[in-house]
Amino acid sequence: MALGARPDGVRRHNRSTLLHRLHTVGPGSRTELAAELGLNRSTIKALVDELAASGLVTERSVEPNGTAGRPSLLVSPRAEALCVLAVDVAVERLTVALVGFGGRILVGRNSPARRGDTEHGVVVERVLAIAETLSLGGLRPVGAAVSVPGIVRRSDGLVHEAPNLRWSEVPLGTLLGDGLGLPVAIGNDADLGAMAEHSRGAARGVGDAVYLSADVGVGGGVITGGVPLRGSTGHVGEVGHMILRPDGRLCYCGCRGCWETEVGEQALCRALSLPEDTSRRRLVAELRGLTEEQVAADAGLAEYARWLGVGVVNLVNLLAPELVVLGGLLAEVPASLLAGVEQRARGRSLVGRAASRAVRIRPAELGAQASLLGAAELAFERVLPNS
Numbered sequence: 361m362a363l364g365a366r367p368d369g370v371r372r373h374n375r376s377t378l379l380h381r382l383h384t385v386g387p388g389s390r391t392e393l394a395a396e397l398g399l400n401r402s403t404i405k406a407l408v409d410e411l412a413a414s415g416l417v418t419e420r421s422v423e424p425n426g427t428a429g430r431p432s433l434l435v436s437p438r439a440e441a442l443c444v445l446a447v448d449v450a451v452e453r454l455t456v457a458l459v460g461f462g463g464r465i466l467v468g469r470n471s472p473a474r475r476g477d478t479e480h481g482v483v484v485e486r487v488l489a490i491a492e493t494l495s496l497g498g499l500r501p502v503g504a505a506v507s508v509p510g511i512v513r514r515s516d517g518l519v520h521e522a523p524n525l526r527w528s529e530v531p532l533g534t535l536l537g538d539g540l541g542l543p544v545a546i547g548n549d550a551d552l553g554a555m556a557e558h559s560r561g562a563a564r565g566v567g568d569a570v571y572l573s574a575d576v577g578v579g580g581g582v583i584t585g586g587v588p589l590r591g592s593t594g595h596v597g598e599v600g601h602m603i604l605r606p607d608g609r610l611c612y613c614g615c616r617g618c619w620e621t622e623v624g625e626q627a628l629c630r631a632l633s634l635p636e637d638t639s640r641r642r643l644v645a646e647l648r649g650l651t652e653e654q655v656a657a658d659a660g661l662a663e664y665a666r667w668l669g670v671g672v673v674n675l676v677n678l679l680a681p682e683l684v685v686l687g688g689l690l691a692e693v694p695a696s697l698l699a700g701v702e703q704r705a706r707g708r709s710l711v712g713r714a715a716s717r718a719v720r721i722r723p724a725e726l727g728a729q730a731s732l733l734g735a736a737e738l739a740f741e742r743v744l745p746n747s
């Protein structure tokens with residue numbers, strides 16, 4: 361016990377640490393949990409008994425491997441005991457879901473949005489209407505969080521700017537909080553994607569990772585030393601607006617040659633000689649349908665991969681990640697092109713060459729659900745310490 365810490369404070373801390381462990385890692389035996397949390401057997405028993413009495417966990421007997429030893433009790437989170445409302449506002453779709461303790465999506469609705477049909481008042485009304493239908497069946501969320509493709513102020517949920525939604529200074533946290541009667545946190549989509557891939561996806565257990573995601577825009581989230589990098593504004597990772605080609609295309613941000621103009625959705629369409637307004641479904645189908653020979657022979661894709669690699673080299677020099685996780689449309693880029701990008705990241709970056717472990721580039725594991733699950737994590741971060 362820390363000097364001066366009060367016993368009830370220590371108990372609350374232990375309870376919160378145990379809840380967090382069960383939520384992010386999943387079931388564990390009492391013995392494992394005691395060892396991981398550095399607690400003795402009687403303390404872990406008392407904590408687990410307390411959580412079981414309040415319905416947050418279940419315990420069941422599992423046979424040990426082999427014949428020796430007593431059956432041990434496996435402690436599992438009960439998803440239905442505690443849930444949050446998670447919302448992913450994307451340019452082309454709106455997803456609203458209830459996510460249970462342990463990170464499982466219990467129920468969700470995914471509805472397409474027509475481009476340009478993302479006025480914030482309409483989005484707020486749709487979220488409230490869908491949330492109402494999801495609340496049926498006795499499941500009541502205790503917190504909520506929303507992923508938005510823009511620059512947000514975490515403290516009060518103000519969306520400063522979300523260019524691809526055409527939002528500016530939208531008090532989304534307040535508007536939804538009033539409607540839902542719940543505290544609502546707002547986060548940037550790539551930041552939340554990074555958080556989810558770090559806790560449940562491709563970057564699990566990795567201390568230093570960069571998550572890059574291309575949708576209509578390109579964004580990034582950074583995990584450093586196991587925690588998200590926030591910067592002075594609470595948000596870093598506008599990597600889509602790194603200027604790579606000062607004589608390049610004009611970006612909506614006012615600059616020329618931003619990375620987004622070279623590797624965003626429209627750039628990918630151009631690389632495949634498709635119209636820039638090609639639907640997401642068609643674009644993904646075209647990418648998945650390419651043979652290795654077609655990829656190897658395509659000059660447009662080679663040029664696309666070159667610019668993807670140039671940006672990744674800059675990020676590796678700047679942040680020295682062990683792993684770069686590619687999400688959104690970037691997860692659909694053919695593996696042979698990504699292998700080339702990885703080679704470039706290792707060979708052309710000073711930091712990459714000096715690193716004790718070569719930087720790896722991997723597609724995201726959570727797919728289109730990364731930002732939604734990240735929003736759920738943001739809500740749980742606030743809820744678990746008080747549960």
Ligand SMILES: [Zn+2]
Pocket residue numbers: 600601611612613614615618620
């Ligand atoms: Zn830009």
